[in-house]
Amino acid sequence: xxxxxxxxxxxxxxxxxxxxxxxxxxxxxxxxxxxxxxxxxxxxxxxxxxxxxxxxxxxxxxxxxxxxxxxxxxxxxxxxxxxxxxxxxxxxxxxxxxxxxxxxxxxxxxxxxxxxxxxxxxxxxxxxxxxxxxxxxxxxxxxxxxxxxxxxxxxxxxxxxxxxxxxxxxxxxxxxxxxxxxxxxxxxxxxxxxxxxxxxxxxxxxxxxxxxxxxxxxxxxxxxxxxxxxxxxxxxxxxxxxxxxxxxxxxxxxxxxxxxxxxxxxxxxxxxxxxxxxxxxxxxxxxxxxxxxxxxxxxxxxxxxxxxxxxxxxxxxxxxxxxxxxxxxxxxxxxxxxxxxxxxxxxxxxxxxxxxxxxxxxxxxxxxxxxxxxxxxxxxxxxxxxxxxxxxxxxxxxxxxxxxxxxxxxxxxxxxxxxxxxxxxxxxxxxxxxxxxxxxxxxxxxxxxxx
Amino acid sequence: xxxxxxxxxxxxxxxxxxxxxxxxxxxxxxxxxxxxxxxxxxxxxxxxxxxxxxxxxxxxxxxxxxxxxxxxxxxxxxxxxxxxxxxxxxxxxxxxxxxx
Numbered sequence: 001x002x003x004x005x006x007x008x009x010x011x012x013x014x015x016x017x018x019x020x021x022x023x024x025x026x027x028x029x030x031x032x033x034x035x036x037x038x039x040x041x042x043x044x045x046x047x048x049x050x051x052x053x054x055x056x057x058x059x060x061x062x063x064x065x066x067x068x069x070x071x072x073x074x075x076x077x078x079x080x081x082x083x084x085x086x087x088x089x090x091x092x093x094x095x096x097x098x099x100x101x102x103x104x105x106x107x108x109x110x111x112x113x114x115x116x117x118x119x120x121x122x123x124x125x126x127x128x129x130x131x132x133x134x135x136x137x138x139x140x141x142x143x144x145x146x147x148x149x150x151x152x153x154x155x156x157x158x159x160x161x162x163x164x165x166x167x168x169x170x171x172x173x174x175x176x177x178x179x180x181x182x183x184x185x186x187x188x189x190x191x192x193x194x195x196x197x198x199x200x201x202x203x204x205x206x207x208x209x210x211x212x213x214x215x216x217x218x219x220x221x222x223x224x225x226x227x228x229x230x231x232x233x234x235x236x237x238x239x240x241x242x243x244x245x246x247x248x249x250x251x252x253x254x255x256x257x258x259x260x261x262x263x264x265x266x267x268x269x270x271x272x273x274x275x276x277x278x279x280x281x282x283x284x285x286x287x288x289x290x291x292x293x294x295x296x297x298x299x300x301x302x303x304x305x306x307x308x309x310x311x312x313x314x315x316x317x318x319x320x321x322x323x324x325x326x327x328x329x330x331x332x333x334x335x336x337x338x339x340x341x342x343x344x345x346x347x348x349x350x351x352x353x354x355x356x357x358x359x360x361x362x363x364x365x366x367x368x369x370x371x372x373x374x375x376x377x378x379x380x381x382x383x384x385x386x387x388x389x390x391x392x393x394x395x396x397x398x399x400x401x402x403x404x405x406x407x408x409x410x411x412x413x414x415x416x417x418x419x420x421x422x423x424x425x426x427x428x429x430x431x432x433x434x435x436x437x438x439x440x441x442x443x444x445x446x447x448x449x450x451x
Numbered sequence: 452x453x454x455x456x457x458x459x460x461x462x463x464x465x466x467x468x469x470x471x472x473x474x475x476x477x478x479x480x481x482x483x484x485x486x487x488x489x490x491x492x493x494x495x496x497x498x499x500x501x502x503x504x505x506x507x508x509x510x511x512x513x514x515x516x517x518x519x520x521x522x523x524x525x526x527x528x529x530x531x532x533x534x535x536x537x538x539x540x541x542x543x544x545x546x547x548x549x550x551x
Contacts, residue, residue, distance in 0.1 A: 025457070065493050066461060067485040070468045074481075082469045089465035095457055 010115050011043035014094070015107035020047060021094040022101050023054045024066050029101045030058045031317050036105050041112035046087060049078055061321050066092045113150060120146055196243060196326055196365060199236030200418065201445050202432045207390060207423060210326060210365040215356040217384055219372045220394040225416070225436055225443070226369045227252065229394055230330045231264055232443045233367065234298050237326055239265070244297035244324045248314065250306050250331060257300050260441055265289030269439040299324065308354040319362045329355070331369035349383040356387045391422040397433065408433060414446035452492065460492045479525040486529040503539050506546055516549050 019037070022029035034055050042048040053072050054064035062068055070088065073079035079088070096104060124143050131139070179192060195209030210216055220226045230247060238245040249257060263270040266289035268282055278286070299322060301314060311329060318324045332351050342350075352368060359366040368388075372378055376395060385391055395417050401408050408414060414433035422428050433446040452460065464485060471481030487504075490497050504524075511517050520542050527538040 025452070063493075065489055066464045067489040067493075070464060071482060071485055074468065074471065074478075079468070080472065082472050085465050085468040085472060089461050092461045092464075093458065095454065 005118060010111060010118060012107055012111045013044060013047075015104045015111070016042050016044060016047045017091045017094040018096045018104045019101070019108055020050050020054070020091050022096050022104070023051070023058075024064060024069065024092050025095065026101075027058075027063060027317075028313060030054065030064060031313050031320075032101050033105055034058055034320060035316050037108060041108055043111065043115070046084075047091070049073075050088065050091065053078070059320055116150055120150060197236045197241055199232050199443070200432065200434065203392075203418060203420075206420060206427050206430060206432075207425065210367070210390070211425075212325070212363040212365060213360045214365045214389040215352070215359050215387060216365060216367040216390045216392065217352070217370055217388045218367060218392045218394060219370045219378045221372045221374065221376070224372075224396065225394050225438075226371070227260065227330055228264075228436065228438075228441045228443060230328045230367070230369060231257075231260055231441065233326070233328065235264060238298035239292055239296040242295070242297055243326075244299065244318075244322050246315065246318045246322070246324045246327045247298065247300045248306060248311065248327065248329050249300065249302045250304055250329075252302060252330075254300070254302050257302065261293050262286050262289060263441045265292055267440055267442065270441050271439065297322075297324075308351050312354065312358055315358055315362055315364070315366075319364060324364055326365045326367065327358075328367045329369065331371060333371045345383070349387075352384050352387045385422050388422065389424040390420070393417075393419040393421055394436075395419065410448055411446040412449055416443075456492060460488065463488050463492075483525050483527075490529065497535065499539055500535065503542050503546075507542065510546065510549070514549075516545055520545050 019029075019033055023033050033051070037051065039048040039052045042051055050069060050073075053069050053076075057064040057068050057072060066088065070079065070085065073084070073088075079085060120143075123146075127134075127139060127143075182192065193204055193209035195207075195211035195214065197209055198204050198207060218226065218229055220229065227249070234245050234247055237243050247257075252260075259274055260270065262268070262273050266273075266282070266286045268278060268286065272278055273286065299318060303310065303314075306329070311327075315324070315327050318327070332348060348370070355366045355368055358364075370378060370384070372393065372395070376393070378384065378393075397408065397415055397417055411433045413435055416434050416436040418432040418434050420428045420430045420432070434443055435446050436443050467476070467481055467484045467488065470476045471478065476484070487500075491501065507517075507520055523538055523541055523545075528534040
């Protein structure tokens, strides 16, 4: 009966060709296909090879045009026959518009799932014929498991059984036990981070760093250090730890971002650098500072028309090509709306949800900068708080705290609080005094005055 | 890229690759022509390279110097800006010397 299923029902060569053609013409299509499809989703072995060649070029940051695929295929000895070239040419002529790529990818994926379903039916049929005396319950359970895997859309869904949960729990405790031992024996009390350095010792101590899958929200009022915080974080991760960071800026130009780095890394006032009012010694200090940036893992992407959908595509590309560990969005209030009719709070909620999903899917940390209202509150704060793993606020220390707070007097020249409003993995409600040098655009933990 | 340009691109690329597979072009010649096609139609870069190639084609006499120019072009790495600049400078000098 299964063999009666018409063969042509199980594949759709036109969809495969349209997806491949689109990959050869558009980078966005490449990102989309690379993230959703695998070579075995293609029915035609030739199409699977072209898909793999295109992906391999894309990962090496070579745009997989027809020419590049031809050269690569020829170099690898995969295209030896003029017919191969003719077929590839035929494929490239299946042009589609970029906006239709998801539709064609969906068709390729559906046929692939259908073939897997037919394989499942065939295998079940064989089991029935060959194991006629077998336990029915066991046969059905095994079939159900396989069928469930097929319908799970290959999303990373998993259910942990009791044994999985026990193993996971023990592994986690053992990891922490060994780390604690390490702290005492090797690191002499210094806590190693679980994730990326935050750039502040006190924040590192409380959060153990920004971890893969984390969504971090940092709120500050206009002119109160959102970009400085983003670049301070980038410095800690990309310059000091040499890990890759993608920085998306919605309002500053390339030149403005580059100039800020000059100040942050050289310690020379930003205004003077901007005006060019520096001497030759300082110029050479700045040159040295930029050489640190050159060797870093900082990738900047100024994009005034950023949309939540675009962040997904950009993040996927940089994860595949540069293996970024953190993406910073500076800032979400400037992002274009999905739909101009929806209110601001709803848009922020959608953006934040998208970013949380992105962080989890790509296993990177995502930091969103948001604007605080004049009274220090945050629009849509409650909803954002629900979604994020770490919510921070950067705010000037109120005058009365300098007069009344005994605690603040224990620090040397603090001027800002970094407030931990939410911390999924640890303490929250903590205000960390820091020193924010507006002139030099630098930040650091405020030092405690020794007793 | 317009539909016609896409069509032209696909036709040209497959023709060059086909000639390469049929040994009517060497591997170096095929790679150069394919890269040139990408530069002209997809990336739309290197106007100086196109101009230099035109200058050469107008005066090509298949002389010894033309063979040197051809070898210089075939050795260029399209992904290396410095290699491209050196190639263009060398070819320009060779063309000027021949004109003298």
